[in-house]
Amino acid sequence: MKQLHIIQHPLILSKMTQIRRKETPTKMFKELVNEIASLMCYEITRDLETETFEIETPICKTTGYRIKGEDLVLVPILRAGLGMVEGIQNLIPNAKTGHIGIYRDHDSLEPVEYLCKLPPNMENRDIIILDPMLATGGSAVKAIEILKAHQVKSIRLACLVGCPEGVELVHQNHPEIPIFLAAMDEKLNEKGYIVPGLGDAGDRLFGTN
Numbered sequence: 549m550k551q552l553h554i555i556q557h558p559l560i561l562s563k564m565t566q567i568r569r570k571e572t573p574t575k576m577f578k579e580l581v582n583e584i585a586s587l588m589c590y591e592i593t594r595d596l597e598t599e600t601f602e603i604e605t606p607i608c609k610t611t612g613y614r615i616k617g618e619d620l621v622l623v624p625i626l627r628a629g630l631g632m633v634e635g636i637q638n639l640i641p642n643a644k645t646g647h648i649g650i651y652r653d654h655d656s657l658e659p660v661e662y663l664c665k666l667p668p669n670m671e672n673r674d675i676i677i678l679d680p681m682l683a684t685g686g687s688a689v690k691a692i693e694i695l696k697a698h699q700v701k702s703i704r705l706a707c708l709v710g711c712p713e714g715v716e717l718v719h720q721n722h723p724e725i726p727i728f729l730a731a732m733d734e735k736l737n738e739k740g741y742i743v744p745g746l747g748d749a750g751d752r753l754f755g756t757n
């Protein structure tokens with residue numbers, strides 16, 4: 549079943565407005581990306597399974613809850629995905645981080661993997677792929693393929709800005725993967741940028757614009 553969650557919240561709306569503005573400086577851009585990722589984390593992790601265990605308050609014994617199973621893994625797609633890691637890790641401190649690097653081949657225009665470093669036991673973990681921009685969807689589709697090749701069963705895709713073209717490509721290739729966005733924009737332009745978007749997220753995060 550195709551799932552697209554566009555997370556609507558006044559704080560997300562106003563922070564998204566700030567990061568879209570071209571005059572927003574690198575430091576603030578970085579902070580806002582992490583803050584938006586933190587706010588999104590609440591919805592992205594809503595259906596994680598929990599288990600109970602006994603704890604003791606200063607008053608008495610009671611039931612506590614924890615996220616069930618092995619530590620969750622954040623998988624930023626390099627390089628812009630790195631900008632969302634801290635915001636989520638602030639809320640899930642024992643989350644592990646794997647990295648996937650993908651570039652687009654100049655001739656074939658196909659996405660090509662150049663780096664994949666993942667924690668052990670990926671097959672038993674919940675994974676959140678991070679990439680601020682879901683543009684053509686090519687990198688997201690490739691990242692999902694790489695994770696599926698590692699026998700990962702539980703994958704969520706979290707992006708700040710999406711567009712119909714990117715969502716459609718992921719849905720076509722991996723219809724069972726839930727997509728979480730902070731905003732769904734209008735379209736891609738002829739250069740592959742999301743419109744209105746926020747420009748090149750990697751450049752804006754790392755000050756290379």
Ligand code: URA
Pocket residue numbers: 628681683740741742743745746747748749750
């Ligand atoms: N990647 C970006 O960083 N921005 C876009 O608009 C599209 C892809």
